[in-house]
Amino acid sequence: MMKKIVILGGGVGGTIVANQVARQMGQELRNHELEITVISETSNHVYQPMFLYVAFDQVVPAEAQKPEREILDRHVKFQVGSADRVDRDAKAVIMQDGTKIPYDYLVIATGSRPAPEKIAGLEQGGYIFYTEEGALKLREALHNFQGGRIVVTVGVPHKCPVAPLEFTFMVQEWAKARGLGDKTEVVYTYPIGRLHSLEPVANWAAPVFEERGIESHIFFNPENVDAEKKTITSLEGETLNYDLLVAIPPHTGQEVIGRSGLGDAGNWIATDRHSLRMEGADDIFVLGDATNLPISKAGSTAHFEADVVASNLVNLLRGGLGSVRYDGKVFCFIETGLKNATYIQFDYTHPPKPQEPTEMIHMFKLAYNRMYWLTPAGVL
Ligand SMILES: Cc1cc2nc3c(=O)[nH]c(=O)nc-3n(C[C@H](O)[C@H](O)[C@H](O)COP(=O)(O)OP(=O)(O)OC[C@H]3O[C@@H](n4cnc5c(N)ncnc54)[C@H](O)[C@@H]3O)c2cc1C
Structure with a gap:
């Protein structure tokens, strides 16, 4: 049958x-x-x-x-x-x-789907790049940006664990490349007591933030946004001012x-x-x-x-027992700016170890983006 x-x-x-x-x-x-x-x-x-x-x-x-x-x-x-x-x-x-x-x-x-509605006022006062529509609106906002305080805020859980860090690193270099470096501050918030849920990634990112002058606020769970005053307040009671707010909202199934x-x-x-x-x-x-x-x-x-x-x-x-096991393997590239990238690979028992960022890894990520179509086709 x-x-x-x-x-x-x-x-x-x-x-x-x-x-x-x-x-x-x-x-x-x-x-x-x-x-x-x-x-x-x-x-x-x-x-x-x-x-x-x-x-x-x-x-x-x-x-x-x-x-x-x-x-x-x-x-x-x-x-x-x-x-x-x-x-x-x-x-x-x-x-x-x-x-x-x-x-x-x-x-x-x-x-999964981003749930911006979980942060009151976010849809009026902030931008997300996790949907096509959101990415296009943010593109326009960046196009019109003349300098100021860019706050990147993160809710959990969310897909692509490293995209918030990538955006943070990229937007700082992007502002410099547009001649807005002196007029731009980049601020990053994260919900738990370090910069990333994966501890080795948090430990790797901390000195990079320090060296590049990226301000960070940990234990910051975004709760509401006041679009008129241009402020975002966390569940923990901290309020930050922004000129441009970019959020990675919590996701749901x-x-x-x-x-x-x-x-x-x-x-x-x-x-x-x-x-x-x-x-x-x-x-x-x-x-x-x-x-x-x-x-x-x-x-x-x-x-x-x-x-x-x-x-x-x-x-x-074919009459077997179906016993192949998933070992928790994940691989992610991490853009560390506009020209360099690193990557992490880990599984249930081996934590990630971010490598030294290089231009070659960045080029590889861009090449993979073009070759992606071979992945769902089952070739890569
Ligand atoms: C900005 C951004 C950057 C990212 N960067 C990376 C990266 O660098 N590396 C990486 O590994 N991942 C990255 N991701 C994450 C990655 O895209 C997702 O984790 C991945 O697509 C999940 O695959 P999936 O098959 O589970 O779901 P999806 O690829 O999201 O597919 C879900 C499918 O379910 C269908 N569906 C849902 N509900 C219904 C319904 N009710 N009826 C019928 N169909 C339905 C949808 O139409 C769709 O076909 C990124 C994501 C974003 C948004």
Whole structure:
């Protein structure tokens, strides 16, 4: 009898799983013994890391997207639409238009979303670069910036652990390059008692901040913004003035997870850290930002997890036990300005060790941004 894999989410994680299973089980797909369906709200696949460069007017949003259909293996079905909920009893995804998409195995890769509404007044008084629309508004604000105090504020959890640091380093060099260095102060806030959640990254960043004169405020959980007075106040009661406020707001999982009763209060799904199965479910895998795992929410995380989920799905469908384990591997480049970058690689048992920044690593990051499309296609 035909087996059905439904992949809810056509971002990094979902697309890699679909293409890898399709590649390994081409024969079963051609013989109609297997069907793979990817569901996504958008017909385009979006490479979100490009939004950082959109804000600095280095690329335009069209360079960050491609039709998902072109990336998916031709044997994979693609359904564009919004899923309303997962019905575990019926083993089906229920779309907002009422269509039911049944599954034998479900892969949830719905990602996460920035929740600027969690910081009162932020949408009126600040900018975010985590969406295309936000990055374009920030691009315009930077274009019109004539000097002043730029405050970068961070809420947790959020995807891409290092993007706030990257923006901070980049915006300082950007202001210098525009001849505004003497007139610009860069201020960074972070919610816990150091500059970054990953301790080695915090230890690496502290002397760099000192050397570059970047002011920092730790234990600063952004709570509300007064757009008229141009101030931001933290839960801890500290108020900072700004001329330009750039926020990385806290994130939540997607509402479809909440409506399905699959998540916690933040719509994150309880996931086994090694098998990537949803806790208590044999027929549901979770990967990427959607999990509740205590690791960075990053495209590379979704990529490495997708390798594990795809291997286990193929093995299970062929009668195995699906025992490949995810080891927590994450890889992130870190722009340390406009011309240099470093990187970190870590897993559940090996902490990151930031390397000396070089121009070569920066060039490599830019090259990867162009080559990204080979990743969801399963080539890289
Ligand atoms: C500015 C920025 C910079 C970043 N930089 C980096 C970086 O340098 N390195 C790095 O590794 N990561 C980076 N990231 C993070 C990375 O983009 C995400 O962690 C990654 O995309 C997560 O992959 P995912 O597959 O879990 O979810 P996503 O890629 O977000 O895909 C989610 C999918 O789910 C679909 N979906 C959601 N809800 C529904 C629904 N109800 N119905 C149907 N479909 C639905 C969406 O349409 C989409 O197809 C960055 C992110 C941003 C915003």
